[in-house]
Amino acid sequence: MLRGVTVIGPPRRGDALSITAERIMGRRSFLMSVIAVAMFGASVAHAQSKELVVGTDTSFMPFEFKQGDKYVGFDLDLWAEIAKDQGWKYKIQPMDFAGLIPALQTQNIDVALSGMTIKEERKKAIDFSAPYYDSGLAAMVQIGDTSIKSIDDLNGKVIGAKTGTATIDWIKAHLKPKEIRQFPNIDQAYLALEAGRVDAAMHDTPNVLYFVNTEGKGKVKVAGAPVSGDKYGIGFPKGSPLVPKVNESLTRIKADGRYARLYKKWFGSEPPKS
Known part of the structure; x- marks a missing residue:
């Protein structure tokens, strides 16, 4: 130790300085918690009003x-x-x-x-x-198509699907189609199917079923059992x-x-x- 120099180490627990520091830190933590809650509440209130x-x-x-x-x-x-x-x-x-x-x-x-x-x-x-x-995926084909009876029969076929959807990912992971033809809107894929430009269209089950029973009635049908899980x-x-x-x-x-x-x-x- 150098003569004439007093070395001050970190405050020991129980020292007045230590107690003061702990109180300050505790207050800061409390204030930060209050601020966080207030900010969250303000965000919710903003959502309520805007x-x-x-x-x-x-x-x-x-x-x-x-x-x-x-x-x-x-x-x-x-x-x-x-x-x-x-x-x-x-x-x-x-x-x-x-x-x-x-x-x-x-x-x-x-x-x-x-x-x-x-x-x-x-x-x-x-x-x-x-x-x-709870949804899933279903495949749709022309009413007179007898070559596609299940989703497995889509291997080697041209499938129409909507860009950016889980359908694209599922097809890539589970099938080996000749081509996945992507459309900005699923309506365009359905029209392509009716016109014979794709062999099948694949999309979310409720949407496929709705189309089959409304606009596509008598023109298209569901091929096999839908895939569940989404x-x-x-x-x-x-x-x-x-x-x-x-x-x-x-x-x-x-x-x-x-x-x-x-x-x-x-x-x-x-x-x-x-």
């Missing part, structure tokens, strides 16, 4: 589509119930499906509602609500304070019968037991 922008691809029957001068569908009815439950104002922003996630990332929209499959890859870019619909979620920007609120509303809507009424309205049956 008009939310809900992005949706309006070519996905029966979930969202244009009927006359109005946008209708299961998703839009469900969101109307959620917004009513939370007291939110909102407007619908039609856009291509492929643009929904980028729009969430840049916060040009607050919500993405378009039969969006919950995928791990997507969860890295955006947040999802709890699942609200679940839809509502998309949000990362860290959105809307997610827990939406999940609360989904729980209430399912519990009080509103979900079942909407499901039966658009799909003609009771929702499956979860």
